[in-house]
Amino acid sequence: MYGENARPNAQKPPGIPEPPALPELLELGALVVDTSRADRVGEFRGVAGTRWSLRPVGGGREWEAEPGRVRPALLMEQLRARTARLNARSRGEVL
Known part of the structure; x- marks a missing residue:
């Protein structure tokens, strides 16, 4: 399992595209970061x-x-x- 996580990140460095371009590239539910x-990480809703x-x-x-x-996150x-969400759920803080 260590070898799977040791690979370099294949994602492109985050850039700030023009505002009209990103919604076309994003799918509903894509994870993004609000700087x-x-x-804060959130799901794109529209x-x-x-x-x-x-x-x-x-x-x-x-x-x-x-x-x-x-x-993009x-x-x-x-x-x-996602881990923070699962931990809160295991503590009974969220459903």
């Missing part, structure tokens, strides 16, 4: 006017983010967000 909220709707991984209250302050950030 205006301390790099476009609401000039802002994007995001929600916490696994559900919760949605928030809006400026498109220029959102970038790295693999490590995705793993961290």
Whole structure:
């Protein structure tokens, strides 16, 4: 198992594309990072006017983010967000 995790990350470095381009590339539920909220990871839920709707991984209250302050989540950030959700569920904090 160690060899699987030792490979270099094949993801491209996160760049900030033009706001209209990213929603076309993102699928509903894709994980992104809102840099205006301390790099909070959220699921892309769609476009609401000039802002994007995001929600916490696994559900919760949605928030809006400026498109220029959102970038795709790295693999490590995705793993961290999903693990935090599962740990909270095991403690009985969320369903």
